[in-house]
Each structure stands twice: as C-alpha cells, then as structure tokens.
Amino acid sequence: xxxxxxxxxxxxxxxxxxxxxxxxxxxxxxxxxxxxxxxxxxxxxxxxxxxxxxxxxxxxxxxxxxxxxxxxxxxxxxxxxxxxxxxxxxxxxxxxxxxxxxxxxxxxxxxxxxxxxxxxxxxxxxxxxxxxxxxxxxxxxxxxxxxxxxxxxxxxxxxxxxxxxxxxxxxxxxxxxxxxxxxxxxxxxxxxxxxxxxxxxxxxxxxxxxxxxxxxxxxxxxxxxxxxxxxxxxxxxxxxxxxxxxxxxxxxxxxxxxxxxxxxxxxxxxxxxxxxxxxxxxxxxxxxxxxxxxxxxxxxxxxxxxxxxxxxxxxxxxxxxxxxxxxxxxxxxxxxxxxxxxxxxxxxxxxxxxxxxxxxxxxxxxxxxxxxxxxxxxxxxxxxxxxxxxxxxxxxxxxxxxxxxxxxxxxxxxxxxxxxxxxxxxxxxxxxxxxxxxxxxxxxxxxxxxxxxxxxxxxxxxxxx
Numbered sequence: 001x002x003x004x005x006x007x008x009x010x011x012x013x014x015x016x017x018x019x020x021x022x023x024x025x026x027x028x029x030x031x032x033x034x035x036x037x038x039x040x041x042x043x044x045x046x047x048x049x050x051x052x053x054x055x056x057x058x059x060x061x062x063x064x065x066x067x068x069x070x071x072x073x074x075x076x077x078x079x080x081x082x083x084x085x086x087x088x089x090x091x092x093x094x095x096x097x098x099x100x101x102x103x104x105x106x107x108x109x110x111x112x113x114x115x116x117x118x119x120x121x122x123x124x125x126x127x128x129x130x131x132x133x134x135x136x137x138x139x140x141x142x143x144x145x146x147x148x149x150x151x152x153x154x155x156x157x158x159x160x161x162x163x164x165x166x167x168x169x170x171x172x173x174x175x176x177x178x179x180x181x182x183x184x185x186x187x188x189x190x191x192x193x194x195x196x197x198x199x200x201x202x203x204x205x206x207x208x209x210x211x212x213x214x215x216x217x218x219x220x221x222x223x224x225x226x227x228x229x230x231x232x233x234x235x236x237x238x239x240x241x242x243x244x245x246x247x248x249x250x251x252x253x254x255x256x257x258x259x260x261x262x263x264x265x266x267x268x269x270x271x272x273x274x275x276x277x278x279x280x281x282x283x284x285x286x287x288x289x290x291x292x293x294x295x296x297x298x299x300x301x302x303x304x305x306x307x308x309x310x311x312x313x314x315x316x317x318x319x320x321x322x323x324x325x326x327x328x329x330x331x332x333x334x335x336x337x338x339x340x341x342x343x344x345x346x347x348x349x350x351x352x353x354x355x356x357x358x359x360x361x362x363x364x365x366x367x368x369x370x371x372x373x374x375x376x377x378x379x380x381x382x383x384x385x386x387x388x389x390x391x392x393x394x395x396x397x398x399x400x401x402x403x404x405x406x407x408x409x410x411x412x413x414x415x416x417x418x419x420x421x422x423x424x425x426x427x428x429x430x431x432x433x434x435x436x437x438x439x440x441x442x443x444x445x446x447x448x449x450x451x452x453x454x455x456x457x458x459x460x461x462x463x464x465x
Contacts (some may be wrong), residue, residue, distance in 0.1 A: 058089070060261045207356070209352070213225050228349065239338045252328050306338075308421055337414050
C-alpha cells in the first residue's frame, strides 16, 4: 500500500469531533452512506441496484419451495439431481463478477480491508527490521474485490461439478454453504442486503409522483404514499432487468431468480396496498367516491394478475411439453403482464390526487379498459372466423382456424383477466391435443360458446365509446 493511500485513509477517519464521539455502528453507517453517495456521483447507482438485486434473487432462488416443486417434481427423492440449480447459479456468478468489475471498487480508498491496513501500518512504522519483499507478496484488497476473487475461483469448482452425471443434494447444499459463508464474512455485502430501502438506490425519478408525495400535508398519508410508490417502482425496475437479460442472454433460465425475487416484491406491494395504503386512503377520502371504487377494483385485478403469472405462466414454463421457443415466449408474457399490472396500480393511485394523463407517467401506458376494447374487437374477428368454418367447412381448413387462435394467444391473451385467461388456455389445450381428428370439431364448438360469452362479458355495450 502506498504512503499516500495511508494518509488519505487516516484523514477520512479523523473527520469526527472530540466533543461528539460516534459509536462504531454510527461510524459504519456514515461510511456506508458516504460510499453510496460516491457510487451515485460516478453514475453507477443502477449497477449497485442490480448487484443487490442479484444477491437477493439468489437467496430467493435457493430458498424457494415454490420453484422446487417444479424443478424436482419429476425426480424421485433418492435420485434427485440438482444440476439445474448449479447451472443457474453459475450463470448468475458470471453476471456478479462482471458487475463488480464495472463498479470498479478496487480503487475505492474507503473500502480497503482495514485489518490488513493496520498490519501494514504497524509493520512499516513500529518494526525496526525492513521487509524488502513484503510489498511483492502482500497486497491488501477491498471487500468487493475479495468477493470477486472468491467468485472467480468458485466458478471453476461449479464448472467441474457440472461435468458429473449426477449432482446430489449434499453436493448442492455444500456449494450453497460455501457461498453463504463468504457472504456472511463480508460486512459490506451484509450491510447492503440488510438495507430494505436505500434512498440513493430507491429514489423516485418521476417528477409528477415526487411532487405528489411532497405536496401531501398529512404526515401519515405522505409516508404511506412514499412507501407505496417506492415498492411499485422497485417492481418495475426488477421487471426491466428481467426483460434486459432475457434479450441479452442465450441462457433464458438466468432470469428465473429475478422472477422469483419479483414475486416477493409483487406480494409486498399487494399486501401494503390492500392492508395499509387502502385503509389510510379511506380515512382521508370518501369511501363511495367513484375513484376509490376504481382503485379497489384495480387492487383486486392486481391479485388476479399475480395468479396469472405464478399459478399459470411460470408453472407452464417448467412443463416438459413446452419447447424452448415457447418457454422464451412465456417469459416475455410474464414481463408484459407485470408491467401492465404495476403501471395500472401506480396510475390508479395518482388519479386519486391529480387529474393527470397516464401517458405523462408512462409513455407506453395503455389502460385496462382500452386493452379490453381492443381484445373484444379481436375476439369478434376470431368468433367470425369460427362461424365461417362451421358454415362452409370445405372453404376453411381447421389449420386456418387454429392459426388464428395461436395468433391471439401470442399477441393478446396476456390482457385477459385470470379466470378468462385460464379458461381460454384450457380450450386451446383440448384443441391442440385433438390434432384435427374427429374430436376437433366438438372442442371447437365448446370454444365457440366460451368466446360468445366472453365477448358479452368483456365490456358491456353501454360502456363502449
């Protein structure tokens, strides 16, 4: 370590007054906060958010009973192989290493390993004997760089394990323990993970919403709105990273830990909205206000969207019957569903306080009602196609009808509410299994009746523009 670096570190620790000594915890909190400020000043705060997100996502990935049911359900207890877990873990490690390199923590003078710094200082100042080769053998590293070195070495171990024909639970649990031991020994990582909200990371950049929160005079409501919008925008950021890595990575299972983390984020948002924010709003606004009724409907629909993703799409993703191409499409469906539902949640609360166009908040925003009208028009066309098939069987092939149904599934199915979405897929699966045999026509008639009812229920005629 250079003498100049030692002096800089000494200056940093001398920034407290004698009259007001700080406790070690306070000193550490200040150190951590100053470091986050420095990251923000270098325009790397989004990288830090992603690093924290991956670390949290790995914990959800390791602990998820929900995921275990899908990944291991086909295996017998005594012969379960955990190669899927190690393969995903390996790809996440690659991303973590790249993030740490991008953040470039090694040059951060505040995060030198202070124990090694003290040893270095004692040796250089108190020992009479010189150690001419000491600098060549020893170089203090910061905590993040230590973690990067560990991950680089650990990556090689996992790659070797993946060459085995069978990965036992014991092997998998051992790799988890080694990883967790490194995390627990890393004070910076533990501090980062323990912080549920970090102002610099969880900042709301949408000016209209920031002004709405600041202009709220009642302190309790102001706090509730702040937490609600932070949770909502956290979810959108996670969803953006799912989309980014799905487009960038050939290994699409890389995003599964993020989707599991998003599940926790969505559940927190839903619980806070229905159990805390809604009650607070009802004390300040009229319960029979049309906007409040609209808000409650949005919150209820949001719960159905969660079911659509985590009871419908994700279980389907792990089905052995689904091809790799369809799996990627399912993940894209999840992104669309979550983005649309979360945006609707944000807009519905904003409209309680301000008469503002949703497009000012989200440029790509389309309301649920507008989507429903568009879906209704497409369902009418599909309904007419099936009518034409039954009227003139020789003119329209069953494959043409099935093509139109597939087209609707690919582009528009996401925007149906959970019950209709689920029933649509049930009819589709029946048609798909029939493979244009004698069963195809009865299944198509049943599907035709379902669409007839759906068109009537989707948006009543009196509500159409």
